[in-house]
Amino acid sequence: MTILIALQGWDTGLWVERMRRLLPARPVVTLAEPFDKAAVRYALSWRHPHGSLADLPNLGAIFSLGAGVDHILADPRLPDVPIARVVDPDLTTRMSEYVVLHCLMHLRQQRRWDAQQREKLWDDDDFQPAARELRVGVLGLGELGRDAAHKLQVMGFDVAGWSRSPAKAPFSTFSGQDGLEPFLARTDILVCLLPLTPQTRGILNRDLFAGLARDGRLGGPVLINAGRGGLQVEGDILAALDDGTLKAATLDVFEREPLPSDSGLWTHPRVTVTPHNAAMSAPEAVGALIAGQIAALERGEPLLHQVDRARGY
Numbered sequence: 001m002t003i004l005i006a007l008q009g010w011d012t013g014l015w016v017e018r019m020r021r022l023l024p025a026r027p028v029v030t031l032a033e034p035f036d037k038a039a040v041r042y043a044l045s046w047r048h049p050h051g052s053l054a055d056l057p058n059l060g061a062i063f064s065l066g067a068g069v070d071h072i073l074a075d076p077r078l079p080d081v082p083i084a085r086v087v088d089p090d091l092t093t094r095m096s097e098y099v100v101l102h103c104l105m106h107l108r109q110q111r112r113w114d115a116q117q118r119e120k121l122w123d124d125d126d127f128q129p130a131a132r133e134l135r136v137g138v139l140g141l142g143e144l145g146r147d148a149a150h151k152l153q154v155m156g157f158d159v160a161g162w163s164r165s166p167a168k169a170p171f172s173t174f175s176g177q178d179g180l181e182p183f184l185a186r187t188d189i190l191v192c193l194l195p196l197t198p199q200t201r202g203i204l205n206r207d208l209f210a211g212l213a214r215d216g217r218l219g220g221p222v223l224i225n226a227g228r229g230g231l232q233v234e235g236d237i238l239a240a241l242d243d244g245t246l247k248a249a250t251l252d253v254f255e256r257e258p259l260p261s262d263s264g265l266w267t268h269p270r271v272t273v274t275p276h277n278a279a280m281s282a283p284e285a286v287g288a289l290i291a292g293q294i295a296a297l298e299r300g301e302p303l304l305h306q307v308d309r310a311r312g313y
């Protein structure tokens with residue numbers, strides 16, 4: 001009943017320590033050391049090296065250490081066992097904090113005041129719009145999109161959401177390809193919380209930006225992407241910023257991570273870059289979620305938050 005921790009880019013030691021503390025009777029191993037492959041029952045993955053979960057004859061489940069699972073499904077040698085992802089209030093709350101922060105930052109022009117402060121410039125020529133005058137559109141109405149949409153509504157924004165299948169919510173909802181055009185046409189700030197799948201790859205492109213509202217109070221539409229870098233076409237974002245199709249962007253995720261130092265996004269005056277930390281998986285919270293899932297599985301209960309491989313999320 002060994003637990004294998006297979007991570008790249010995160011601190012493996014933190015997760016080993018957390019899982020050993022939560023499940024003291026179980027061996028917890030990592031890819032950095034020799035281990036008995038036949039003993040591994042559960043694998044915890046964040047961007048595991050492709051092929052590293054193959055040849056584990058008794059593997060029963062894979063737990064993504066993030067909400068997204070594109071990093072797992074991309075493995076061509078992925079074993080055919082159930083995959084569960086993170087659905088946890090700690091992570092959801094972190095993401096909503098990020099989304100609300102950046103919507104407010106664009107609403108209140110915080111980048112402009114920061115620049116003015118550096119110049120010791122006292123210049124307040126505009127009458128700032130109120131949140132209710134801004135239409136925020138949330139792409140993806142899953143665990144994260146719904147919570148963010150709800151909290152944006154509490155702040156007073158005029159919120160709508162878009163999903164694959166029709167959704168009921170206390171705000172306007174749109175779905176499918178037919179719903180995309182009217183959704184974009186009423187959107188001043190576009191928040192992307194979609195998963196990366198073959199259907200969504202590259203969706204944040206020039207054509208989509210051209211469909212956003214042009215009559216909003218910010219003087220042009222704003223993009224906030226905290227979903228995945230593969231959803232966006234970065235050349236199109238830079239071109240759209242430069243020709244006025246987009247007014248500004250906040251980006252947490254990138255086509256290549258870390259964002260290469262020669263990317264024009266780093267230095268663009270109307271781009272805010274954050275290092276894929278909109279909603280980090282805290283070992284305290286996510287470790288407890290996975291330990292609970294393992295205990296439930298072993299009591300014969302179903303695995304929660306399972307990924308549908310055919311849908312890709």
Ligand code: NDP
Nearest residue numbers: 067068140141142143144163164165195199226227278279
């Ligand atoms: P969910 O699976 O709960 O929700 C996904 C949503 O996207 C659903 O509403 C789904 O529609 C919609 N969707 C999927 N495919 C399409 C499509 N082709 N067209 C329209 N809508 C679609 O995911 P979460 O909310 O938990 O997470 C979303 C993503 O956020 C993760 O996959 C991950 O990539 C990213 N993330 C980023 C983090 C960061 O720090 N930057 C942290 C955590 C997550 P439907 O409701 O019809 O199924």
Ligand code: OXD
Nearest residue numbers: 066067068279280281
């Ligand atoms: C996630 C992430 O998917 O951190 O949870 O990106």
